[in-house]
Each structure stands twice: as C-alpha cells, then as structure tokens.
Amino acid sequence: MAVEFDGGVVIGADSRTTTGAYIANRVTDKLTRITDHIYCCRSGSAADTQAIADIVAYQLSFYEMELEEPPSVKTAASVFREFCYSYRDSLTAGIICAGWDKRDGGQVYCIPLGGMLVRQPFTIGGSGSTYVYGFVDANYKPDFDKEACVNFVSNTLALAMSRDGSSGGVIRLGIITKDGIERRVIKGKEVPRFFEG
Amino acid sequence: MSILTYNGGVVIAMKGKECVAIAADRRLGVQGQLICTNFNRIFEMGPNLYLGLPGLATDTATVAQRLKFRLNLYELRENRRIRPKTFSAVVSNLLYERRFGPYFVEPVIAGLDPKTNEPYICNMDLIGCPNEPEDFVVCGTCVEQAYGMCESLWEPNLEPDDLFETISQALVNAFDRDALSGWGGIVYIIEKDKVTVKELKTRMD
Numbered sequence: 001m002a003v004e005f006d007g008g009v010v011i012g013a014d015s016r017t018t019t020g021a022y023i024a025n026r027v028t029d030k031l032t033r034i035t036d037h038i039y040c041c042r043s044g045s046a047a048d049t050q051a052i053a054d055i056v057a058y059q060l061s062f063y064e065m066e067l068e069e070p071p072s073v074k075t076a077a078s079v080f081r082e083f084c085y086s087y088r089d090s091l092t093a094g095i096i097c098a099g100w101d102k103r104d105g106g107q108v109y110c111i112p113l114g115g116m117l118v119r120q121p122f123t124i125g126g127s128g129s130t131y132v133y134g135f136v137d138a139n140y141k142p143d144f145d146k147e148a149c150v151n152f153v154s155n156t157l158a159l160a161m162s163r164d165g166s167s168g169g170v171i172r173l174g175i176i177t178k179d180g181i182e183r184r185v186i187k188g189k190e191v192p193r194f195f196e197g
Numbered sequence: 198m199s200i201l202t203y204n205g206g207v208v209i210a211m212k213g214k215e216c217v218a219i220a221a222d223r224r225l226g227v228q229g230q231l232i233c234t235n236f237n238r239i240f241e242m243g244p245n246l247y248l249g250l251p252g253l254a255t256d257t258a259t260v261a262q263r264l265k266f267r268l269n270l271y272e273l274r275e276n277r278r279i280r281p282k283t284f285s286a287v288v289s290n291l292l293y294e295r296r297f298g299p300y301f302v303e304p305v306i307a308g309l310d311p312k313t314n315e316p317y318i319c320n321m322d323l324i325g326c327p328n329e330p331e332d333f334v335v336c337g338t339c340v341e342q343a344y345g346m347c348e349s350l351w352e353p354n355l356e357p358d359d360l361f362e363t364i365s366q367a368l369v370n371a372f373d374r375d376a377l378s379g380w381g382g383i384v385y386i387i388e389k390d391k392v393t394v395k396e397l398k399t400r401m402d
Contacts, residue, residue: 016402021205021338021375022341022375022376023373026374162231164231165205165376166229169402196234196380196381197235
C-alpha cells in the first residue's frame with residue numbers, strides 16, 4: 001500500500017512470496033526502486049512485475065539523462081501504465097507507483113490489473129488487501145503526518161498479514177521525501193497484533 | 198486446488214523414550230483466507246490414545262465422531278481399553294469402507310499400549326493404508342517441509358521434555374514455510390501416567 005502526506009509518501013508491503021502454498025521467500029523486498037525518489041509496490045506475478053519494473057527504471061534513467069532533470073512521479077506512473085495496458089492480456093501485474101517530486105510533492109498512483117492509472121491519496125493492493133478495505137476506509141484521515149502514516153500503514157499490513165495466507169513475514173516500509181528514501185523493517189514482536197481468536 | 202488443501206493444517210507425531218508426542222497447527226482457513234485460530238484437529242480416543250485428522254475440516258469432525266462411536270461400541274463389547282494397533286485397524290477399515298467416495302482426511306495416530314506402555318505411532322492415506330514407522334509420522338499441507346524438519350531433528354529415545362522441544366521446533370519451522378498452516382500450535386505429550394498439553398506461541402501470519 002502507499003499513502004500520501006504533506007512532504008512525501010509512505011509505502012509499505014509484506015515480505016512473502018509463495019509458489020502455490022509453499023513460501024518460497026519469507027523476506028522478499030516488494031518495494032522496488034525506480035529512481036531515488038520514486039518507488040513501486042509490486043503485486044501479482046513476481047516475474048511479470050520484476051520485468052516491468054526493470055524496464056521502467058531503465059526507460060526513466062534514459063529520460064533523466066536526456067531531460068537533465070529527475071522524472072516526475074506522474075511520468076513514471078504513465079510509463080508503467082503504457083506497459084501494463086499494452087500487454088494487459090499477457091501480464092498479471094498490480095502496481096502502486098509512489099514517490100516525491102518537486103512539482104507536486106508526494107503522490108500515489110495506482111495501476112491495477114487491466115492497466116488503468118489513477119492518482120489516489122492512498123491505495124492498497126495485493127491478495128491481502130481485500131481483508132482491509134473496511135479498515136483503511138474507516139481509519140484514514142487526510143491530515144496524517146509522517147508518523148501517523150507509518151502507523152496507519154503498519155496496522156493495515158499487520159491485519160492483512162494475519163488474515164491472508166499469501167501475505168506474511170515482515171513489514172517493509174519506505175518513507176520517501178525530498179531527501180530520498182528512509183527504509184524501515186518491522187519484524188517479530190514489533191508487528192502490531194490484534195484479535196486472534 | 199486439491200480438496201485436501203482446502204482448509205489447510207498439519208499434524209506430526211513422534212516416538213520418544215516410553216512416551217509419544219502428537220502436535221498440530223490451529224488454523225482453519227478457506228483457501229487463502231483465515232477463519233479461526235483455535236481449530237482442534239487432535240482428538241482424545243482413550244486415556245493414552247490420540248488421533249490427529251488433518252485434511253478437509255468437515256471430514257475431520259465427521260470421522261472423529263464416527264470413530265468415537267465405533268470405539269465406544271468396542272469398549273462396551275470387549276470391556277477393556279483398545280490397543281493403539283487395533284485402533285489403527287478400526288480407522289483403516291472405516292476409511293476403506295469409503296474406498297470410491299473417501300473421507301478427505303489423512304489420520305495420524307499416537308498412543309501407548311495400555312498393557313505394555315510401548316509407544317505407537319501410525320499414519321494413513323485417505324483410503325486407510327497404514328504406515329507404522331519407528332520414528333515419526335506427518336500428514337497435512339506441509340508434509341515436505343515437515344519431513345525435512347523431522348528427519349533432521351529427530352533422534353531415538355528422547356525424554357518427554359526433549360521430545361516436546363523437538364516436535365515443537367519441527368512443527369513450527371515446517372508450517373512457517375506453508376501459507377495454509379500455522380497460526381498457533383498445540384502439542385500433546387503422552388506418558389504412561391499423564392498427558393501434558395501445551396499451546397505454542399507462534400507467528401500469526
């Protein structure tokens with residue numbers, strides 16, 4: 001998921017990759033760098049999303065060289081969208097593109113399965129997201145500051161990881177501001193716990 | 198998706214020195230979604246005889262109830278406690294009666310012989326083929342992981358306390374690599390004069 005705040009964005013993801021029911025990787029990093037100030041959260045087929053992210057990062061580094069200024073988040077999200085829409089029949093990729101740029105500050109763009117592009121103040125994705133739509137709708141406030149966003153993301157992810165079999169592991173967070181990314185990991189006892197029956 | 202993996206779950210049993218242990222996870226799910234974290238898949242069938250039933254949860258409940266019925270009749274007729282080896286045969290028979298429309302459970306039996314107190318473990322496939330090894334048995338959605346853990350951790354003649362540690366570690370590290378099992382664990386250590394039940398605090402994802 002990703003959430004905008006004044007000054008940047010907070011992105012977060014779980015760390016589980018499954019092949020069927022087997023947990024192939026329990027410490028995956030699903031927060032992928034596109035540029036220093038733009039990251040994406042990947043869900044769906046790991047192969048598809050890794051390939052897309054690599055291609056988009058490559059195209060944007062070219063863009064940066066030609067235009068001699070860092071690309072905007074909107075541009076990065078558009079490149080993602082171009083790809084995901086053009087090859088929509090062959091791909092299974094749900095991507096959240098989020099970051100900070102000078103023009104519009106923190107932005108979150110959601111590119112779900114068919115390849116649409118929409119900017120939202122916050123968005124959730126992945127198999128575990130279905131369990132937390134109610135929670136995020138009830139608990140989001142537009143005036144969250146950085147730490148409030150971090151708590152909101154952590155709690156949401158913890159709830160989804162608890163209910164969804166395909167989600168789990170550690171909570172990986174990224175706080176992107178004008179100074180770049182600050183990465184955090186929440187693991188073990190620090191992961192928020194709720195009603196467990 | 199296979200019917201045997203619809204609800205998820207895993208059961209392990211191990212032999213020790215004059216004791217046996219049987220352990221299971223506590224998850225009940227519907228494919229990926231968790232439903233509850235206190236599902237019981239181990240049933241007491243006698244003071245020193247326990248039965249684990251991983252597989253489809255509705256059949257877990259049904260087979261446990263039907264088996265208890267047969268067991269009660271046995272004890273009334275014979276006027277004695279059933280021996281674990283005989284109980285295995287009863288379970289096997291119940292499952293094979295449904296050879297062409299089976300119950301989707303793969304039983305794990307652990308107990309001590311009422312007379313000799315000899316440890317006994319057994320597991321079966323869903324149509325009742327018994328397997329009675331000397332070390333450990335596993336059934337459920339993470340058998341490959343559980344076999345790996347048991348094979349490396351088990352050694353013969355473990356005392357009850359050591360057996361508890363061994364079976365707990367084998368169970369937890371096996372189901373932590375399975376998306377369909379976990380969310381808590383429960384371990385029964387069966388000795389000749391007492392049965393200890395311990396709940397495991399595990400990661401709940």
